[in-house]
Amino acid sequence: MEKPTRLALLKEIAEYLNEETETYNMMQGALRFLIDGTEFTTGWIFFIDDEGHHELVSDVDLPRALSKHDCKYMKDGTCWCVQAYHNEKLTKASNIINCSRINLANHAYHEETDGVTHHATVPLRSGSEQFGLLNVATPHTKRYSEEDLELLESVAFQIGSAIKRIMLTDQEKEAARINERNRLARDLHDSVNQMLFSVKLTAHAAKVMSKESVSQQAFTVIEETSQQAVNEMRALIWQLKPIGLEQGLIFAITKYSEMVNLSLTVDVEGLIKLPSLIEENVYRIMQEALNNTRKHAGTSNVHLTLNQTASHIFIEISDDGNGFDSGQKAVDNAHGLNNMKQRTKMIDGNLQVNSTEGAGTTIALLIPVKA
Numbered sequence: 001m002e003k004p005t006r007l008a009l010l011k012e013i014a015e016y017l018n019e020e021t022e023t024y025n026m027m028q029g030a031l032r033f034l035i036d037g038t039e040f041t042t043g044w045i046f047f048i049d050d051e052g053h054h055e056l057v058s059d060v061d062l063p064r065a066l067s068k069h070d071c072k073y074m075k076d077g078t079c080w081c082v083q084a085y086h087n088e089k090l091t092k093a094s095n096i097i098n099c100s101r102i103n104l105a106n107h108a109y110h111e112e113t114d115g116v117t118h119h120a121t122v123p124l125r126s127g128s129e130q131f132g133l134l135n136v137a138t139p140h141t142k143r144y145s146e147e148d149l150e151l152l153e154s155v156a157f158q159i160g161s162a163i164k165r166i167m168l169t170d171q172e173k174e175a176a177r178i179n180e181r182n183r184l185a186r187d188l189h190d191s192v193n194q195m196l197f198s199v200k201l202t203a204h205a206a207k208v209m210s211k212e213s214v215s216q217q218a219f220t221v222i223e224e225t226s227q228q229a230v231n232e233m234r235a236l237i238w239q240l241k242p243i244g245l246e247q248g249l250i251f252a253i254t255k256y257s258e259m260v261n262l263s264l265t266v267d268v269e270g271l272i273k274l275p276s277l278i279e280e281n282v283y284r285i286m287q288e289a290l291n292n293t294r295k296h297a298g299t300s301n302v303h304l305t306l307n308q309t310a311s312h313i314f315i316e317i318s319d320d321g322n323g324f325d326s327g328q329k330a331v332d333n334a335h336g337l338n339n340m341k342q343r344t345k346m347i348d349g350n351l352q353v354n355s356t357e358g359a360g361t362t363i364a365l366l367i368p369v370k371a
Helices: 006-019 023-036 064-075 080-086 100-108 146-209 213-240 249-259 276-297 335-346
Strands: 042-048 054-060 094-096 119-126 129-137 263-269 301-308 312-319 350-355 361-368
Touching (some): 006 023, 006 146, 023 129, 064 100, 080 129, 119 146, 129 146, 146 213, 146 276, 146 335, 276 301, 335 350, 335 361
Parallel strands (some): 263 301
Antiparallel strands (some): 042 054, 042 129, 094 119, 119 129, 301 312, 350 361
């Protein structure tokens, strides 16, 4: 199949990126366009956080040597390009003469490298903001032409711009969702919840006034059912709007832990003062962590640590419960953990989950806080 011209390829990628609304699907699709439309045979994308930790977020047609053991060589350790990116020394598309990841994989599985020994790399950026690295490789190629590097620069710019656009759109959508949830919570509290409470009081009064046992039993059922409905409604309102968050993050999460019958101890360093969008998402992440403990950990003891500095807030949530194998792929697909990861990315944070079977679970969250 004939490859498109570079101008046609850039046009195809741009049209695709304009239609995509989900970050990871967008990167995978753009990378596939790039590999299929050029002489590059494989590519991968790293997200890199402010601490220099990298995450493999997309890959296309990796040699078996690099994809073995769930892409172990791509995920573990560090390498020159990640370090150079973090140290702000990698600012444009470049040839990587010696890649430690490829070297280790080639040494262990020399017959399964597809002839890949070197790669080219380029930062993903939008304006002054950087997100990670786009890497590509071709068999038996040590250096890539200036035309290849220029193409990489153009594609990386397109992907970086798309990442920023999706991030801003997601933030706007989340803000709208928060406002709508708050409105719905107010409506439920002011109308349905009050009516249920009135039904409960009326049933109780009617039971006291009634002389017939059958009627008394009926009113008792109505009263108990109304109380259950009130309890359910209060829990739903808690889910929709963090009651007490206006009095601070610690107050709100402590009240929630009491409602779900968890014993929460809290250590705080610094003044915990966050922008509303960050505070809402941090609360939801902690709420999800508490729910996971309540449902799965087999313990009611949870310890929460918060430490806010001028630039970051650090949060650690730990329990002494059952724990799980945090290395299993099934964990990555867990609904609750995925929700936490999604919210963390929305506020440019970093989430680490550490757990061992029989030894409890610790969730660590680091979030940049702009003054």
